[in-house]
Amino acid sequence: MKSKFVFSALVVCMTASSLTAHATKEHDNDVYLHTNGLTGCSFTETGHSITSGQPYSGTTASGSDGKCTITVKAGRKKSSSVANWFKQQIGTGNAIACDSSGPMPDELNFAVEGTLTLTQGDTVTTCENMIVAQGNFTTVNNWWLGGSDVKSGGVPFIGPIVGVCSSGGIVPVAVTYTPQQPCVNNFNAVVE
Template identity: 45%
Template sequence: MVVIIGCKKNDNTDEEFVDVTRHDNYLEIWPEQFSPAISYSWDGNYSITSGQPWSGVTSGASHGGLQLLVKAGRKGSDHVSNWFDSNVSNAACTINSISPLPYELNFAFTGTITINGNNYPVTIGQGHSGASNNWWIGGPGWVFPDKNNGGKICTPDRKYLFTEDGTSAYLFWISEK
């Protein structure tokens, strides 16, 4: 028996080809002008586009900050972005987006980010813009630092500011507010 994964069942249909490859998806959060004690704990909750593989989230240190590794497939859907939206009050994207929330995401997950002993519930998701994947971050009570919310978001207590890198689709900078 031969099984072909990721191909259409019948080439005469209008079904879209769906890639079901598991990828190593990295998100970096680097400190800017301070040296925080920072960590992330995944709580096991996630949403992923139907049919896509999922193997979880791990985290570790990177450039004095944090690196998250998500082993998952990449196929966007509004089901995932709706789940993300229901878990955040506001969100920011690694590549400046004209939308305050994503239209489609490949996957999203929740957990806790701890910065200098302060715990913040956080929701993180991966989407795409053009040929690149991008990342979204937010959570309950997270706020924009000002009226121009493009690519910036603060923790609920406004102690820490997450800012898009502007050129890297996998990097947020974190600074003290």
């Protein structure tokens, strides 16, 4: 009987450590912004929040052929503390989600705030205080997009939302964001 108990305890410990190791794995988490005529993009991080104990190695972005890919290198474990940070950063601004049941998230895996730059030929549009975040809805890791300088242009959390950005650092420009279908991690970004 004693050997069965030791073996069972060993299996439980091995299983628990395997789950812990898996739960803290870093992933390349991609979100896509589709913009007509896009030739380049960047996302310069100014802040982030991630669930305690999860790995985080930063954010990269690249764009061409009408698509901007923002990659967040991070673990995936949701928590209310990340969602609270997201809501605090949004403030009086607004956000939209790919596949959600509410206007703001209750839990998120991570959230990253930064300056988004969209390049269309010779035109460079800069959007400050933009936030990309990943949560979980049913069976998918859904994405949120918003910012403190973003206002609702329609139905809350479904969209569209309109960001006040700049072109050439001076001229105000509106960028309209909408979820693309199927959404999960795809948004349209139309520079007005």
